[in-house]
Amino acid sequence: xxWAEQGxxxxxxxxxxxxxxxxxxxxxxxxxLGHAKETQFAGPPNLQGARxxxxxxxxxxxxxxxxxxxxxxxxxxxxxxxxxxxxxxGRNWSLYGGDTYTELGGATQKxxxxxxxxxxxxxxxxxxHHRALLHYCKKFGVALEPFIQxxxxxxxxxxxxxxxxxxxxxxxxxxxDGNVAELLAKAIDNRGLDSVMTKEDADRLRIALREWxxxxxxxxxxxxxxxxxxxxxxxxxxxxxxxxPIPSDPHAFKDILDSGIWxxxxxxxxxxxxxxxxxPVGGMGMIGRGFAKQVEGKVRYNQKVTSISQxxxxxxxxxxxxxxxxxxxxxxxxCVCTIPLSVLSQIDVDCSPGLDAAIHAVPxxxxxxxGLEFKRRFWEEEEAIYxxxxxxxxxxxxxxxxxxxxxxxGPAVILGAYTFGPASYKxxxxxxxxxxxxxxxxxxxxxxxxxxxxxxxxxxxxxxxxPFTLGCCAQxxxxxxxxxxxxxxxxxxxxxxxxxxxxxxxCWMEGAILSSLDAVTRLHSRALEA
Amino acid sequence: MRFVLFAAVLxxxxxxAQKPAKxxxxxxxxxxxxxxxxxxxxxxxxxxxxxxGKIPALAKNGALEAAVYPIMVVTGGKNAMPWFxxxxxxxxxxDAINYVRSNFGNKYKDKVTPAMVAEMGVPAPKGGMREx
Numbered sequence: 001x002x003w004a005e006q007g008x009x010x011x012x013x014x015x016x017x018x019x020x021x022x023x024x025x026x027x028x029x030x031x032x033l034g035h036a037k038e039t040q041f042a043g044p045p046n047l048q049g050a051r052x053x054x055x056x057x058x059x060x061x062x063x064x065x066x067x068x069x070x071x072x073x074x075x076x077x078x079x080x081x082x083x084x085x086x087x088x089x090g091r092n093w094s095l096y097g098g099d100t101y102t103e104l105g106g107a108t109q110k111x112x113x114x115x116x117x118x119x120x121x122x123x124x125x126x127x128x129h130h131r132a133l134l135h136y137c138k139k140f141g142v143a144l145e146p147f148i149q150x151x152x153x154x155x156x157x158x159x160x161x162x163x164x165x166x167x168x169x170x171x172x173x174x175x176x177d178g179n180v181a182e183l184l185a186k187a188i189d190n191r192g193l194d195s196v197m198t199k200e201d202a203d204r205l206r207i208a209l210r211e212w213x214x215x216x217x218x219x220x221x222x223x224x225x226x227x228x229x230x231x232x233x234x235x236x237x238x239x240x241x242x243x244x245p246i247p248s249d250p251h252a253f254k255d256i257l258d259s260g261i262w263x264x265x266x267x268x269x270x271x272x273x274x275x276x277x278x279x280p281v282g283g284m285g286m287i288g289r290g291f292a293k294q295v296e297g298k299v300r301y302n303q304k305v306t307s308i309s310q311x312x313x314x315x316x317x318x319x320x321x322x323x324x325x326x327x328x329x330x331x332x333x334x335c336v337c338t339i340p341l342s343v344l345s346q347i348d349v350d351c352s353p354g355l356d357a358a359i360h361a362v363p364x365x366x367x368x369x370x371g372l373e374f375k376r377r378f379w380e381e382e383e384a385i386y387x388x389x390x391x392x393x394x395x396x397x398x399x400x401x402x403x404x405x406x407x408x409x410g411p412a413v414i415l416g417a418y419t420f421g422p423a424s425y426k427x428x429x430x431x432x433x434x435x436x437x438x439x440x441x442x443x444x445x446x447x448x449x450x451x452x453x454x455x456x457x458x459x460x461x462x463x464x465x466x467p468f469t470l471g472c473c474a475q476x477x478x479x480x481x482x483x484x485x486x487x488x489x490x491x492x493x494x495x496x497x498x499x500x501x502x503x504x505x506x507c508w509m510e511g512a513i514l515s516s517l518d519a520v521t522r523l524h525s526r527a528l529e530a
Numbered sequence: 531m532r533f534v535l536f537a538a539v540l541x542x543x544x545x546x547a548q549k550p551a552k553x554x555x556x557x558x559x560x561x562x563x564x565x566x567x568x569x570x571x572x573x574x575x576x577x578x579x580x581x582x583g584k585i586p587a588l589a590k591n592g593a594l595e596a597a598v599y600p601i602m603v604v605t606g607g608k609n610a611m612p613w614f615x616x617x618x619x620x621x622x623x624x625d626a627i628n629y630v631r632s633n634f635g636n637k638y639k640d641k642v643t644p645a646m647v648a649e650m651g652v653p654a655p656k657g658g659m660r661e662x
Contacts, residue, residue, distance in 0.1 A: 084582040104571075104579030304582055342610030343583035363612035366570060422617070428570030464570045467581025470610050479655050 050076030060338035062090025089288020119371025121461035151388020161258035174230035178221030181213020364471025428462035474501035560629025606652030
């Protein structure tokens with residue numbers, strides 16, 4: 001869904017206000033209950049006492065697979081991982097200069113980024129409450145740094161407001177809050193809230209609105225020092241003779257409504273986008289590499305799984321080497337399968353009819369990312385935009401400035417497109433070159449005279465054409481959850497599934513990690529009972 | 531939805547294209563749907579692709595002979611492929627199916643209509659496309 005394409009409805013405006021009011025309600029609830037619980041992670045599982053010689057085959061060397069292998073090996077199991085790619089990490093992945101990537105259909109890109117620059121085609125940010133992932137990053141020595149999600153200096157562009165001119169997030173946000181506060185204060189003055197609150201509370205709210213919305217003595221949001229401290233000055237505060245600042249004019253509320261800024265503001269209030277957020281130093285793929293060190297020697301790469309059998313009191317996996325074409329068989333007592341359902345649904349899996357139905361019931365979403373490398377950080381040098389995201393209602397939906405190596409010289413990579421909904425299919429249907437050109441064209445609205453002019457080269461990944469997933473993430477809905485989720489996660493004889501698809505934190509690494517820990521814990525108890 | 535209007539304009543044109551003057555044939559109304567949606571996976575040449583799993587080729591595809599099959603797959607999805615009921619109109623779905631069944635080496639003469647999609651298609655799931 002590209003929400004930025006539609007104009008605001010009254011209901012949506014109210015929803016945005018509701019989310020703001022909701023923080024106060026939540027705060028009260030927290031005082032009563034202690035704290036809101038932000039994670040289910042209670043620490044690593046500490047599995048122990050595997051029966052000697054018990055073998056487990058793990059399918060997939062993504063985060064779920066490698067963590068399963070690590071925890072099971074620690075418990076004493078004899079573990080072997082089979083991986084389709086020639087590298088660890090799965091969707092946890094960075095493309096660096098010198099890398100080659102061939103998508104389905106055969107288009108091959110040779111990435112030309114400078115040393116140290118990268119595109120994260122998949123995951124690119126880690127919320128502070130993804131504690132399981134954070135735990136293992138620390139344990140496995142993966143260095144993290146802040147990921148800047150929200151930046152008030154970044155831009156918001158809408159074809160429906162300000163003649164399509166990008167505006168500062170700061171100005172739009174300040175004007176949104178100011179105008180909403182003024183309107184609400186007016187409603188109180190007109191006794192519009194008499195039916196829902198006491199006179200005393202209404203008076204308190206009125207005073208609060210003045211402070212929250214930066215209103216003046218007359219409860220108006222107007223051009224003055226107070227509002228400019230939020231939205232910025234016409235002439236900034238300085239020193240000496242011209243030190244006195246000149247206040248700026250707030251935008252008309254109609255324009256602010258048209259801009260859709262409340263969507264961006266509300267998005268940042270979701271728990272998945274709240275600060276602090278992290279990224280690994282040197283690219284998201286560092287997590288995959290960090291995990292891989294823990295299972296060194298246990299992974300066979302370039303192995304395409306063709307069938308999984310549970311006959312004869314064991315698991316038998318048939319797999320073909322993608323280089324040599326040689327087919328082999330791996331036998332084990334148990335199997336942890338982290339192959340995405342998009343691929344697993346095409347493999348002959350010997351399991352219960354219920355699990356078979358579940359494997360075939362979940363479609364995969366699509367998304368496209370484009371990385372664009374520029375000669376220098378003109379967004380930092382000229383516009384003081386350090387990290388964060390500029391939003392647009394164009395198909396690219398956003399551009400994200402690098403959070404790493406801030407304030408440095410030399411080339412840097414911007415995430416130039418992160419598409420949703422129909423735009424993902426449209427972009428994925430293009431050749432890589434066309435995607436890069438389209439992203440450059442659309443993103444240039446933010447930085448005219450610089451974007452195209454200082455562009456060096458790009459890289460792009462369309463998830464529907466990724467050979468090892470054929471899509472982005474498992475796309476559950478209410479109906480499929482009800483009918484298939486519990487069957488999908490249950491241990492099926494000697495087989496258990498794990499990955500983001502076997503979690504309620506879909507499309508996040510944390511989902512893969514928590515799913516994996518839960519799966520190996522249950523598999524271990526099953527193995528001890530046997 | 532941007533291409534609804536475009537498709538509607540093109541539907542009106544085939545009758546005019548029959549005139550003896552024979553101007554450049556109007557593009558098939560399903561071509562744009564195919565380019566904007568289908569070729570993200572099935573590729574511009576409809577040959578699909580193969581990696582850890584396979585995206586089936588639509589070119590020279592015998593499974594397309596019975597029109598009900600593509601109607602079921604496009605409206606209801608199949609394995610990794612999401613359903614497009616709701617995301618595309620019945621008109622767009624029938625246009626895309628007709629385009630594929632008469633191109634890429636497929637020569638099926640019978641046409642799928644929006645009414646057939648409405649009748650034989652899988653309804654969009656109540657639970658919606660995805661969780662929020």
